[in-house]
Amino acid sequence: MGKPIALVSVSDKTGVVEFGAGLIARGWRIASTGGTRKTLRAGGLDVLGVSELTGHPEMLEGRVKTLHPTVHAGILARRSIDEDVSQLAAHGIAPIDLVAVNLYPFRETITRAGAGIGEALEQIDIGGPTLLRAAAKNHPWVWSVCDPADYDRVLAALDAAADEVRDLRRELAAGVFRHTAAYDAAITEYLAQADPAGGSTCPFPEETVASLLRVQTLRYGENPDQAAAFFRNGSGPARGIPGLVQLHGKELSFNNILDVDGALTATAPFVGGKAAACAILKHSTPCGLAVGSSPREAYEKAFACDPVSAFGSVVAFTEPVTEDVAEALSGTFVECLVAPGYSERALRRLREKQNVRILAPERGAALEASGHLWDGVEIRGVRGGVLVQAAPRPARDVNREAPAPTERQPTDAEWADLEFAWSAVQSVKSNAILLARDGASIGIGAGQMSRVDSVELSIRKARAQGLDVAGSVLASDAFFPFRDGVDAAAAAGVRAIVQPGGSRRDEEVVAAANEHDMAMVFTGRRLFRH
Known part of the structure; x- marks a missing residue:
């Protein structure tokens, strides 16, 4: 039996010469392509070109190198099935027992300033994922290695008995499919967003994928008995x-x-x-x-x-x-x-x-107003699934040109505070009430089961700090279902209210404001934060 063959073709050359030397020292032959072959030979290693295995040259400026039956039959043949082994022999194909591949730097390319779609397309790896997936599918007989961090583990495993490394082979195979799935997800997301024709794409297709990169493993989650980690979008820059x-x-x-x-x-x-x-x-x-x-x-x-x-x-x-x-x-x-x-x-x-x-x-710039996991989209996990919604745009919806539905219109000072309060209440958990004066919150009521409770809580919080509610304005993230919240605010001295409107009892609520000589503004937009 001839020496085992390792096919090594990597974009990230980290540790590849040392890995190749370790394979050769253990009696392996190495077949490689393009830049990897040059790197290994420059490191003093005797390396075959893949074309020497296939009898076919690399084509299309390197687009076609390993996409050949000789390569994939050598990887996919099941060593325990006599017919597979016989077919290899009949066609003069050598089995390939290890595939070490990492992929074109697609993510790095699309995050670089000025990179266009043409450059991005050239960094979509075809042969690499195909080689890895073939090796991972046949992992009982073929090593599949996509991470340079695993080189030392694999070399050590080659010195161990076959039954001692079965779990490692399966672990590496799982890592390959995880890696190629994330790679494909990054490409999918990029192509869905890059629309040179100027058309629109649906943000919520029937099927979707997400590429996630782990930022850090956390000590624990909300409580010490919960494991946790932090991931970011893997198909774009860190935002x-x-x-x-x-x-x-x-x-x-x-x-x-x-x-x-x-x-x-x-x-x-x-x-x-x-x-x-x-x-x-x-x-x-x-x-x-x-x-x-x-x-x-x-x-x-x-x-x-x-x-x-x-x-x-x-x-x-x-x-x-x-x-x-x-x-x-x-x-x-x-x-x-x-x-x-x-x-x-x-x-x-x-x-x-x-x-x-x-x-x-990172660069001392202004804080971003967006930066969600998928640009413009929020994702929240629930038992058995995820909820996806468009990310909320910052609340700047107070329109001074639109007449207030109340008899009294806000004063200029009240308009300024209503604008501030409306922007500020967006981040408060519902039911959300925020009292404001002179560009500052003075009382906040959050997370109550009824809106009037949030109104009363905001008043109580303000008074607890010795802050005078009289003359303040109030923002509500959703409409008032009853007039009781308006009555409570008026009794404390609130002079103007901004809210979405849209309740079946809007007339009753506006009438309450008129009774108290309050101004009220409808924005037509709900800011509920559940």
Whole structure:
């Protein structure tokens, strides 16, 4: 029997010379293609060209190299079936016992600035996945290796008895199918988005796939007895939370990541605005949100809404953090801090707090208002399936040109606060009520089973901090089903309300506002956050 043959053809050349040398030292022959063959020969290894096996040259600028019956029969032949072995012998085909392949860098290509669809198409690997899948299918007899990190394990396994490496062969085969599936998913998503003809594609086709790359393994999930990991979209650049760089502090936890996501949701309507914005979050919903002439002013206004809940919070800014902001933050415990950037003095001050996790975009740019798993799409897991929906656009829907349905129209000052409150209430968990004055939340009612309970909670929270509700405005993420919420707000001194409208009792609700000489604005859009 001749020496076993390994077919090695890799885009990532990491460790391939050492791997090849290890195979040759164990009595193997290596067949290879193009650049891999050059690399191995430059490393002093005696390597066959695949064309020497097939008797056919590489074609079409390398597009056709291994797509040949001699190669795939050598891989797919079942060594335990005499007819398969006889057919190989009859056609003079040598069995191939190991396939080491990694794929063209498609993901890296499409994330590079300026890469067009023509370049992307050339980086769609055809032969590589075919070789790997064939080897993985026949893994009881053929080693399938797609990750350079596995080279040493495979070399060690070649020295072991066959029955000792059965599980490893199967593990590697599973890894191949996982890898090629993710690769195909990245291509699928790219082609679905890249539409040179200018047509539209359905965001929710009958079948869909997602390519996910693990960002990190987490210590645990929501609770210590739950295993957890964090993944990102594998078919594009890192965006959203994976696009943030951690500048200081312990590794992010499962709950930290949820809270940071809530922080980015809360600041999204204010990114790129004229004023600095600050959101303080606890359990992924705001306990304070404000805009100001500076990040320091925005923070102080947001903090005043609920200083007690701000302990152990996540704080997000839409503008870079300066030293005076770091000084203000030093007075309370903050779990995570997210901002477009930090001055050097601010960073030095913040790093004095050992446990605070400091995050910023990679290039110091403004925080993104989007960056969902699939661009423009949100995915939520439920038992037995997933829910998919279009990601919400930032709430900037207050239209001063549209007349209010109430007899009294908002004043200019009320319009400004209604605009702020409507943008701010979007990130509060439903039923959501937010009281605001002078560009700051003063009371927030979230997650209650009835809307009037959320109204009363927001009033109670404001009064607990000594904040005067009289003269404030109120934003509601969904319509008022009854007038009781309006009556409760009026009794506390609220002067204007912004809400979607659309209730069967809108007339009753508007009539209640008129009785209390309140202004009310309908936006026509619900902001429910379940």
